[in-house]
Amino acid sequence: xxxSFLFVMLGALAAPQQEAAPTFQVYSKFDFVPGEKIVAxxxxxxxxxxxxxxxxxxxxxxxxxxxxGQTGRWLKLTRAGFFMPEFIxxxxxxxxxxxxxxxxxxxxxxxxxxVVLVQLTNRKQAADWESDPNRVTVTAFxxxxxxxxxxxxxxxxxxxxxxxxxxxxxxxxxxxNGKPVHLALWRQQxxxxxxxxxxxxxxxxxxxxxxxxxxxxxxxxxxxxGNCEYYLANIRVAGGAPDTRNKLLxxxxxxxxxxxxxxxxxxxxxxxxxxxxxxxxxxxxxxxxKIVIVGHTDSDxxxxxxxxxxxxxxxxxKEALTREFNIDAGRMDTDGKGATQPVDKNDNxxxxxxNRRVEFIKK
Numbered sequence: 001x002x003x004s005f006l007f008v009m010l011g012a013l014a015a016p017q018q019e020a021a022p023t024f025q026v027y028s029k030f031d032f033v034p035g036e037k038i039v040a041x042x043x044x045x046x047x048x049x050x051x052x053x054x055x056x057x058x059x060x061x062x063x064x065x066x067x068x069g070q071t072g073r074w075l076k077l078t079r080a081g082f083f084m085p086e087f088i089x090x091x092x093x094x095x096x097x098x099x100x101x102x103x104x105x106x107x108x109x110x111x112x113x114x115v116v117l118v119q120l121t122n123r124k125q126a127a128d129w130e131s132d133p134n135r136v137t138v139t140a141f142x143x144x145x146x147x148x149x150x151x152x153x154x155x156x157x158x159x160x161x162x163x164x165x166x167x168x169x170x171x172x173x174x175x176x177n178g179k180p181v182h183l184a185l186w187r188q189q190x191x192x193x194x195x196x197x198x199x200x201x202x203x204x205x206x207x208x209x210x211x212x213x214x215x216x217x218x219x220x221x222x223x224x225x226g227n228c229e230y231y232l233a234n235i236r237v238a239g240g241a242p243d244t245r246n247k248l249l250x251x252x253x254x255x256x257x258x259x260x261x262x263x264x265x266x267x268x269x270x271x272x273x274x275x276x277x278x279x280x281x282x283x284x285x286x287x288x289x290k291i292v293i294v295g296h297t298d299s300d301x302x303x304x305x306x307x308x309x310x311x312x313x314x315x316x317x318k319e320a321l322t323r324e325f326n327i328d329a330g331r332m333d334t335d336g337k338g339a340t341q342p343v344d345k346n347d348n349x350x351x352x353x354x355n356r357r358v359e360f361i362k363k
Contacts, residue, residue, distance in 0.1 A: 024324050027198040027273035032184050034258035034275065035096045035238030040088045041349035042235040044073035057084045059127050060221075067102065067231065070180065071263050074102065074231040080111065083219040084126050085235065091117050091214035094241040097185040102231040103142045105178035111222035112141035112154070113230045117185065117192075117208075120216045129220075133161045134212035138194045138202065140183065143176030150175060155194070155202050159209035173197045180233070182271050187214070188241065198270070236353060244278045249286065252362040254279065259317060259358045264301075266312035268320055276317070279360055280325035290363040292333045293317050298352035299339040310336030317358055333363070 044064045047053045052062055053075065060081025065074050077083060091097065101113065118135035120126060129135065141152040151174020157164040173181055173196035184195040192207035193200060208214065217237070221228050238257065247254040258275030261268055268276075283289055295310035295317075314334035321327040345351035 024270060024273055024320070027270050029200075030195070030198045030271070030273045031200070031277070032096075032186055032193070032195050032271070032274040033242045033278050034098065034184075034236075034256075035094065036240035036242060036255070036257075038236055038238045038257055038350050038353045039090070039092075039095075040085070040235075040237040041353045042085055042087075043349050044075055044233070045349065049073070053085075055085060055087045057086050057126055058082060065231070070102065070233075072233055074233045077113075077219070077221060077228055077230040077232070080221045080223045080228065082127055082129065083232075085217060086123070088217045088237055089123075089215055090239075091187060091217065091237065092239045093187065093189050095187050095237060095239045097187075097217060097235075097237050098183065099235040100180045100182055100233040101140055101142075102178075102180045102233070103176055104229060105176055106148060107142050107176040107229070109221075109228050109230075111228070112139040112152070113228075114139050114218075114220040114222075115183065115185070116216075116218040116220060117187070117214050118216050118218055119212050119214050123216065126216070126218065129216075129218055132158075134159060134209050134214065136192050136204075136207050136214075138185065138192075140174055140181070140196070142174040142181075148176045153194070153196070153201050155204065155207070157204075157207050160211060169201050171196055171199055171201055173199050173201075184271070198273070242275075242278060245282050245285075248279075248282055248291070248360055248362055249289070254282075254360045255357055256360075257353060257357050261313055261316075264309065266309065266316040268316055273324075276320055276324065280321055280327055283321070283327050283331065284325070290331045290333075292335060292361045292363060294334075294359040294361060295336040296341060296355060296357050296359065297339050298355045299342070299346040300352070303338060303340075306338035307336055307340075308338075310338045312336070314358065 047064050060079040062077045065076045116137045118129050135158045137156045139154045144152045154168045156166045186193040190208045192204045194202040244254050256275045259272040293314045295314035297306040297310050318332045322329045342355045344354035
């Protein structure tokens with residue numbers, strides 16, 4: 001494909017030496033806000049350890065694994081080829097795609113992981129995705145060359161059958177330090193933004209053809225990679241454009257699934273900064289506005305424990321808004337409902353993810 005270009009450019013680019021810790025402080029410029037409703041979620045909980053996930057397709061090999069020191073389950077890509085979650089059938093004009101990527105410390109491979117948003121003309125022939133008319137491809141190439149503190153990302157587009165030029169960026173977010181990287185793609189009609197942890201690596205206003213009907217997500221590793229050992233987790237696709245101001249001021253409530261917490265914890269994940277900043281902006285612009293912050297969980301676990309957890313999470317959100325954005329604590333009350341007010345089914349990953357939410361209700 002375009003990787004001879006990648007190899008030449010990588011050698012010519014300087015590699016700034018830095019590693020940012022995942023704190024709110026380093027996320028201060030992070031403006032990613034997930035879509036309003038989760039339409040697809042993959043946590044690899046529905047398959048057995050060691051198996052290939054049943055709802056995926058591939059021409060290669062992968063297996064569900066756990067990783068020492070990491071929470072949840074991961075999909076380990078063990079051979080070059082394409083890997084497609086078949087239950088993802090639409091990437092709407094306003095949508096977000098997120099996942100966690102992990103490689104081992106000291107990782108070295110000849111080919112990057114390609115993340116492809118594509119319009120497949122025949123989903124039964126997914127291996128031929130490169131010939132389909134519309135796609136956007138963002139790559140993650142951790143620790144390219146001898147510099148484990150840096151990585152590279154390329155972006156290419158194909159619009160109505162015509163390939164666009166490739167471009168490349170270096171980023172410290174793809175250091176091979178054994179830490180997960182949170183990748184997020186945000187589509188707004190033709191525009192694509194790509195984030196790796198707190199860094200906005202790409203912002204392309206005309207990446208998608210106006211005619212495109214993107215309907216699939218594909219992960220791809222080129223041939224000859226050997227034992228690549230890319231690990232994927234927490235894949236989620238959400239649809240709908242955030243409309244915080246209108247929802248809160250006019251309708252009286254804004255609901256977000258973009259404020260995330262550690263498992264069974266009230267500790268807010270750093271990638272929640274964009275959603276927190278969104279609600280803080282509305283509160284700052286409307287000094288007389290008072291709200292109630294309400295936490296909700298899915299139905300997993302003990303009901304009373306979930307009530308307590310949801311209350312503590314709501315309190316954590318209030319404290320973050322006060323500490324990070326100087327919102328007067330007296331304007332915010334908190335509550336938690338646990339799993340008592342579901343808005344979706346609790347028998348599948350996407351439904352559970354929709355039930356795990358934070359609501360901001362106008363008083």
